[in-house]
Amino acid sequence: MDREEKDFLLEKVMIEYGDELVRLAFSYLKDTETAKDIVQNTFIKCYKNVDSFRYDSQIKTWLYRITINECKDYLKSWNYKMVQVKNFINTTAKSISPSVEKTVIDKYNSEEIKVTVFSLPKVYREVVYLYYYDSLKTEEIAQVLDIPVNTVKTRLRRAKQRLKPMIKEAELNGR
Structure with missing residues (x-):
């Protein structure tokens, strides 16, 4: 593939x-700017490696896999761990302020479902996100995560089982 074709493909994807x-x-990082940086890295890798793409799957599935791997690498990095420590310190210091509490309460209703989903363990959260938010089929999710289709189905079922009581509890508490 020549440079012009690669440029066109990159722009299209x-x-x-x-x-x-x-x-x-x-959904992995919970930070918009970092997510954008990760996606930028994904597109760089796509551009560099498009010649080695075998078309065994759709390019979308390949991009999802690259993005997920980039996210997992970032979450393991020293930089991420230091950011988490700083955020914890800042959040703890700010929690004394009543305006922060009010802000959290105001935003809670619109964020309720997202927070509930994000509270799931990663293995369930990622399949729920890919299935319900990105509308991927179970077969596509299996390819993206490099796991068997039945594992995807099992994780979706277990995620639903975990979400059901969490949502009921939130409703009972008047949230």
Whole structure:
């Protein structure tokens, strides 16, 4: 593939999948700017490695896999761990302020479901996100995560089982 074809392909996938990939990265990282950086890295890797792409799967599935791997690498990094410590310190210091409490309460209703999903363990959260938010089929999720289709189905079922009481509890508490 010559440079012009690679440029065209990159532009096409950036337009077509950019927002989806940012949402996917955000589901792992919970930070918009970092998610955008991760997706930028995904597109760089796509550009560099498109010649080795075998078309065994859709390019979308390949981009999802790259993005997820980039997110997992970032979450293991020293930089991420230091950011988490700083955020914890800042949050603890700010929690004394009543305006922060009010802000959290105001935002809670719109964020309730997202928070509930994000509270799931990663193995359940990622399949729920890919299935319900990105509308991937179980077969596509299996390819993206490199796991068997039945594992995807099991994780979806178990995630639903875990979410059901959490949502009922939130409703009972008047949230």
